Amino acid sequence: MRIIKDLAEITEPLRNAVVTVGNFDGVHLGHREIFRRVKSTAADSGGVSVVVTFIPHPLKVLAPEKSPRLINTYAEKETLIEACGLDYLVEIPFDRRFAAMPARDFVAEVLVGKLGMKTLIIGYDYAFGRNREGNVSLLTLLGDEFSFKVEELKPISNGSTVFSSTAIRKMIAAGDVKGVVPLLGRHFSVGGTVVHGHHRGKGLGFPTANLETEKELLPKDGVYAVKVKVDDVFYDGACNIGTNPTFRDEGLSVEVFLFDFEGDIYCKGVRAYFIDRVRDEKTFADVTALQQAIADDIQRCRDILSKAFVIEYDEYLKG
Structure with missing residues (x-):
């Protein structure tokens, strides 16, 4: 897996890029299912699989008092995502200037322009961009404009509990290190x-x-x-x-x-x-x-x- 920490490293769009965007803290079993879908779609289209994430976590910049204690260090997250077999991990430096970028510009300039995105796969109810305006409705419209497909996955669960970084944080903070394994997917x-x-x-x-x-x-x-x-x-x-x-x-x-x-x-x-x-x-x-x-x-x-x-x-x- 190639890790890209500066978009300037990308000199030409990637080949039929299948992209997912998120924080992916914990790299839990729900994230793994998203990555599986990204990989299989890329394989079917002869493209490459790409994970886009942000460093630091956006809340550490926008609302430090609300920022969660992260399940993984950034180095751990890199190791876990690489183990999932993705082709690229793009780590976008997150600051207030980047936070002010409208979702449309992020899609047009970064996802399509830089990465050459042909398919975007996102988790249920995920949104990005200024004021979280990059929801599935807007993304579908932008997909028509910029010629990429959008797929929103349904909530991913083990049958009783939806996989969630927030839920996992609460369990670990409460000391339930045994009970968290079926959600986290590891100890x-x-x-x-x-x-x-x-x-x-x-x-x-x-x-x-x-x-x-x-x-x-x-x-x-x-x-x-x-x-x-x-x-x-x-x-x-x-x-x-x-x-x-x-x-x-x-x-x-x-x-x-x-x-x-x-x-x-x-x-x-x-x-x-x-x-x-x-x-x-x-x-x-x-x-x-x-x-x-x-x-x-x-x-x-x-x-x-x-x-x-x-x-x-x-x-x-x-x-």
């Missing part, structure tokens, strides 16, 4: 670099790795059973997200205790896959009570993880 994960923390874990008998991450959206404070990928090897572990109220810490931390692991992972990149939630974060009366709680947490995590396997993006995209 929610947090990647980052192991950095030095307070070094209390070793003194408690449970040395932890403090994870520094660019992830905006984290599960609700608490303890989770996780599988952690280190150098392409998975280790079972327990993860605590929170402020360590027993020690009255300030600021949120993501700490992972790897079971049966020996080695130095400071400054190393790791990824934690959240399998299930174990409990809320609590304040304990003393260190002894905290140690016992951690021991209990570890046993619960071992029990959960003994029957679990990680669904990564490469696995949920197979077939």
Whole structure:
């Protein structure tokens, strides 16, 4: 997949481009169905498949106070879209100047003029452009004018729940990392670099790795059973997200205790896959009570993880 971050890189229109436009935060199963349709239509027409998205998320520019915490970092989104097998990912820099562009100009100048769009496929009730004027009605009229087809997909669901980035964010924020898998299509994960923390874990008998991450959206404070990928090897572990109220810490931390692991992972990149939630974060009366709680947490995590396997993006995209 070719990633285009500057429209100036495109010197001539693409071949019979089949395009979809959206934010695609989460690259969940609903997005995957859109991408499948784009790919199959491109294959049938002898064209290329193109995903157009915006960086940063438009609300971060237009209404920062309403901007959601994103499910994926931008780098994760690139990886997930590439895994879907698309030909092109066009990342349009979003600023107030671009936001003021009328939908008609965006279609005429960018989608048709630059990309050579012949078919536009959009999700249900999606709209773009100034004041969201680029809805399916306007796009159909523009399709007649500029000779491209428009296809609006029906709501995509698993039979009971419509796939939605908003719904997925709410579930993750509530700590429902197990329940979100059928919507997200994979286990929610947090990647980052192991950095030095307070070094209390070793003194408690449970040395932890403090994870520094660019992830905006984290599960609700608490303890989770996780599988952690280190150098392409998975280790079972327990993860605590929170402020360590027993020690009255300030600021949120993501700490992972790897079971049966020996080695130095400071400054190393790791990824934690959240399998299930174990409990809320609590304040304990003393260190002894905290140690016992951690021991209990570890046993619960071992029990959960003994029957679990990680669904990564490469696995949920197979077939």
